[in-house]
Amino acid sequence: MSKIIMIKYGELSTKKANINYFLKTLKNNVNKKLESYNCTVFYDKGRMYIKNINDSDFDSIIKKLQTIFGIHEIVVGYEYDSLDFEQLKNNVYELVKNKEFSTFKVSTKRSNKHYELNSMEISRLVGAHLLKNIHHINVDVHNPEVVINIEIHHDNSVIYFDKYSGLGGYPVGTLGKGLLMLSGGIDSPVAGYLAIKRGVNIHAIYFESPPHTKIDAKNKVIALARKLAIYNNGVVNLHIINFTKLQETIYKEAPNDYLITLMRRCMYRISEKIMQSFKGQIIINGESIGQVASQTLTSMSVINKVVSTPVIRPVACFDKNEIINLAKKIDTYETSILPFEDCCTIFVPEHPVINPDINKCLEYEQLYDYETLINECINNHEILKISENEQKKFQDIL
Ligand code: ATP
Ligand code: MG
Secondary structure (H helix, E strand, O other): OEEEEEEEOHHHHHOOOOHHHHHHHHHHHHHHHOOOOOOEEEEOOOEEEEEOOOHHHHHHHHHHHOOOOOEEEEEEEEEEOOOOHHHHHHHHHHHHOOOOOOEEEEEEEEOOOOOOOOHHHHHHHHHHHHHHHOOOOEEOOOOOOEEEEEEEOOOOEEEEEEEEEEEEOEOOOOOOEEEEEOOOOOHHHHHHHHHHHEOOEEEEEEEEOOOOOOHHHHHHHHHHHHHHHOOOOOEEEEEEEEOHHHHHHHHHHOOHHHHHHHHHHHHHHHHHHHHHHOOOOEEEOOOOOOOOHHHOHHHHHHHHOOOOOOEEOOOOOOOHHHHHHHHHHOOOHHHHOOOOOOHHHHOOOOOOOOOOOHHHHHHHOOOOOHHHHHHHHHHOOEEEEEEOOOHHHHHHHO
C-alpha cells in the first residue's frame, strides 16, 4: 500500500479526440510545478497519480496543485496493487478501524467494468463488513460523518477520505497563446486569470509613459504579472512599451476629447504586432461594458476596428463587484489598488467622447505619423521574464 495523491480531471475528460494532448500537457505542468519535490507523476485516461511523496510534503503539494488549471479535484488516497475483494474489504477495515466516527457511507466508482462486482455491490458488501467488525457504527447515506470512497481501476484500487477542490479549466497552453493588455488596475489581472483558466498561455503587455508615469506604476504591473505567473505555468513574459512619444504626439496634434480613443487605437495596433511576434492568436483585456467612456459599445467598436485579431474581454459582462471579488480570490486586489497613476489616467480629457465617430478618428490620424511612432515603440520594447518564484525580488519591488 502507498499513500498517494490522485487527481480527477473533470471537464477535461470530455475532450475525447485529443484527450492525450490535454493530459500530456497537464502532466508537464504538474511536473514543472512540483519540480522541487522528489515525487513522481503518472497518468492514464481516468486519473493522474502523484507517488513517492514525503509525509511532510502532502499539504504543500496540494496547495501547489490548487493553482493548476485542468484539475477538478485532488484526493489523498491509499493505493493497492491487489484487486482481490477479500483483501479490499480488509484494507478498508484497517484504514478506518482507529478512526473516531459513528456514521458512515461507502461510495464506490468502478472504471474496471470487468470487475467481479458492480459498484453498488462493492459498497454494500464493504459496508456490511465494517458493520460486522466495528461496534457502535451505523450507515447514514444522507449525512455521514465519514465517506469512504473506493475506486476500482484496471491495475489498482484506491481508497480515500479527504478531497480538495481544484481550479477546473483547461491545462495552460492547450488552447494556444494570447497577449494580455495588463494595466495596473483591478480588471486586467482578472481578465488574464480567466483566459489562463481556459488553457491560454499568456504574455502581457504594459504601456508606460515615463516620466509622466512613475517606476512604482511599472513595478506594480510587474508584481501583478508575478501573481499571474503562478497560474501561467510559472512565467509571464511581460512586454514593456514606452508610449510617451506617441501619447504626447496625439495629445499635441489631435482634439482632446478624442485622445483616449486615438491612444487606445494605437495600443491595439501595437498589441497585435507584439502578439504576432510570439505567434499568439488573441488579445485579452480588462474592458467591461459601460465602465468608462472608452468602454461604451460604440467606443469599443471604433477602437477594435484597427485590428483583425479576436479581442477577448473576459470581464466584459461582469459588474465591478464581481470583478473585485475575483481579484481578491486570486490575490491581485491589494496590489491593484495601490495608488500609482497609469498612462491612461494622466492625459485624461475632461469630457472624453462617449460615442466616437470612426470617420473623425481616420481624419485625426492623418495629423500625425502613427505608423513610424508605432514601429519605434516596437523596436525599442523591453521584455521581462517574470517568474512566480522570485519572491525576494517581489518584496523588494513593493
Ligand atoms: P483596469 O482596472 O484593468 O486598469 P480600467 O477600468 O482602468 O481597467 P481602462 O483604463 O479603460 O479601464 O483600460 C481598459 C483595459 O485596457 C484594461 O483593463 C487593460 O486591459 C487595457 N489597458 C489600459 N491601460 C493599459 C496600459 N497602460 N497598459 C496595458 N494595458 C492597458
Ligand atoms: Mg486602467
